[in-house]
Amino acid sequence: MELSYILNELGEDRELYFNAVAPPILQTSNFAAKTVADLRHMLQHEPEAHLYTRGNNPTVTILEKKIAALEGAEHAIAFGSGIAAVSAAILSQVSAGDHIVSVKKPYTWTNALMKRFLPRFGVEVTMVDGTDPENYRAAIKPNTRLLYMESPNSYTFELQDIAAIAAIAKEHNCTTIIDNSFASPINQNPIALGVDLVVHSCTKYIGGHSDVMGGIICGPRAMINKIFEREYMTLGAVLSPHDSWLLIRGLRTLPIRMERVAANTRQVVEYLVSHPKVAHVNFPFLPLHPQYELAHKQLRNNTGQFSILLKTKDISKVEAFCNKLQHFLMAASWGGHESLIYPIAAAYTVGGLKPSLPFNLVRFYIGLEAPDYLINDIEQALSEI
Numbered sequence: 001m002e003l004s005y006i007l008n009e010l011g012e013d014r015e016l017y018f019n020a021v022a023p024p025i026l027q028t029s030n031f032a033a034k035t036v037a038d039l040r041h042m043l044q045h046e047p048e049a050h051l052y053t054r055g056n057n058p059t060v061t062i063l064e065k066k067i068a069a070l071e072g073a074e075h076a077i078a079f080g081s082g083i084a085a086v087s088a089a090i091l092s093q094v095s096a097g098d099h100i101v102s103v104k105k106p107y108t109w110t111n112a113l114m115k116r117f118l119p120r121f122g123v124e125v126t127m128v129d130g131t132d133p134e135n136y137r138a139a140i141k142p143n144t145r146l147l148y149m150e151s152p153n154s155y156t157f158e159l160q161d162i163a164a165i166a167a168i169a170k171e172h173n174c175t176t177i178i179d180n181s182f183a184s185p186i187n188q189n190p191i192a193l194g195v196d197l198v199v200h201s202c203t204k205y206i207g208g209h210s211d212v213m214g215g216i217i218c219g220p221r222a223m224i225n226k227i228f229e230r231e232y233m234t235l236g237a238v239l240s241p242h243d244s245w246l247l248i249r250g251l252r253t254l255p256i257r258m259e260r261v262a263a264n265t266r267q268v269v270e271y272l273v274s275h276p277k278v279a280h281v282n283f284p285f286l287p288l289h290p291q292y293e294l295a296h297k298q299l300r301n302n303t304g305q306f307s308i309l310l311k312t313k314d315i316s317k318v319e320a321f322c323n324k325l326q327h328f329l330m331a332a333s334w335g336g337h338e339s340l341i342y343p344i345a346a347a348y349t350v351g352g353l354k355p356s357l358p359f360n361l362v363r364f365y366i367g368l369e370a371p372d373y374l375i376n377d378i379e380q381a382l383s384e385i
Contacts (some may be wrong), residue, residue: 003068003221007251011065013067023244024130028309047225051184055233059241063248064216067206070185070251070256071198073218077228078244082201083109084237086179092227093146094173096122101139102148103130103160107179107201110150131291133164140172149178149195155307155363156210156282157182157342159291160332166194181205186258187300197223202247204335205303208257212246214239257337260368261304267371268364272308272378277385279309279360304366305334312385315359318345320384325375327369334365340372341365 001010017024031050033039042049050056060078068076079085090113094100102114104127114125124143128135136147147169151160162178169176174250177197178190184205190198200206217227232238239247266285272278273286283306284295295302310318322330322343331340342363347355366374 003070003255004065006069007254010069011062023062023248025241025247026057027241028057029053047228053241054236054238057230057241057244059248060239060244063239063244063251063264066248066251066300067185067200067202067216068218070189071180071218072189072191073220074197074225074344075221077224077232078239078247079215079217079232080183080201080237080239080243081213082179082199082203082215083107083113083197084235085201085217086110087113087226088147088237089177089199089217089236090118092223092231093177094118094123095145097143098119098145099123099124099141099143099146100146100148101124101125101136101174102127103142103150103153104128104147105153105155106150107154107181110148111177116129124372126222129158129161130165131158133161133168137163137172140168140174144172144174147174147176148203149176149190150182151178151180151188151190152182152284152295152305155357155361157306159284159294159298161294162190162195163193166190166196169196170194174380182203182304182305183299184254184258186255187303188298191218193298196220201335203333205254205258206250207247207337208250208336210252210333210336210338212243212250214243214247257368258301258303261366262301264368264371264374265302265304265306265366268366268374268378269306270318271375275382277311277382279311282307282309297358305363307361307363309358310360310362310385312360314344315348318360318362319341321381324381324384325377326380327374328364337368338367339367 041053060185064076064078126139128139149160176195178195180198181201181204197219200216269283273281284291285302328339328341334340344361345359346356348359359366
């Protein structure tokens with residue numbers, strides 16, 4: 001299916017809404033039936049019918065069709081946030097007494113789900129170094145039901161060999177789920193590599209304007225319909241029609257934004273790699289990166305995220321560097337038009353909390369600004385180191 005068709009036409013039956021170029025926001029909670037027989041049909045076919053916006057809404061359906069097609073999936077289901085999608089996908093595959101093998105250092109709230117929430121309900125989780133697929137195999141137990149990936153994963157951006165881990169899962173009759181938010185469906189399609197379910201935080205690249213939150217699960221129609229009937233309808237973490245409309249708007253420019261972000265990021269990384277005040281750059285597309293070949297095998301292009309280790313052992317200097325940046329916002333998310341930093345130092349407290357990541361690690365996201373504009377800003381801020 002052509003990319004241009006997916007982004008501009010798929011799911012958009014314009015003759016149904018006065019041939020409007022942009023689809024309408026069907027801001028309604030209910031859909032009426034003319035007869036009892038009609039209502040009965042709607043109740044019996046709710047995964048496809050429009051009965052109640054907590055289940056299906058036409059504006060949301062357009063978004064789901066487009067992202068499913070971008071991922072090469074049969075079907076998709078949208079949620080109110082990325083972690084809602086992650087949680088529903090994981091919960092759909094496990095019961096009390098089951099076991100999950102997950103990559104270490106996933107997204108913060110995925111980590112919390114794995115370590116704090118699931119054990120309360122009798123689900124065991126083993127976290128492994130995902131850079132070697134055999135670590136997944138070694139951690140599998142008779143009660144293992146799910147192998148979870150996030151490639152590249154958060155903050156330090158190690159990759160997993162998606163096809164190899166998916167093959168291991170099939171050998172052991174396990175489901176695979178991957179968080180593909182880092183890459184977007186433009187740059188990586190895990191279903192083609194054998195993965196069962198793909199999740200996205202649509203808040204990031206898909207939205208692209210830092211003004212909407214959402215999440216989505218893509219996969220086989222039977223698996224998605226099962227999630228709809230259980231986790232989705234029961235827990236109610238639905239995406240609103242208006243937010244769906246904003247995400248459809250974001251999809252229109254997704255390819256060109258990803259291309260610009262990738263080019264800008266390469267220039268900024270090239271500057272930082274050779275800087276004497278930067279100890280290390282975590283970026284899989286550097287030729288000396290140990291997973292450089294795997295990055296080119298799985299990803300069509302780089303994206304905007306990387307992290308650096310500043311060459312200092314003084315947390316106050318890390319803070320001074322971050323505070324002196326004038327054109328980078330300090331924020332927790334990424335994927336919009338604006339460039340951001342997230343310093344791990346912010347999570348450290350005097351005499352208290354000390355995360356597993358070093359305090360001199362700063363995560364960057366490069367947006368749509370001119371690279372020289374950003375590089376000059378970093379240069380003046382590095383004077384604090």
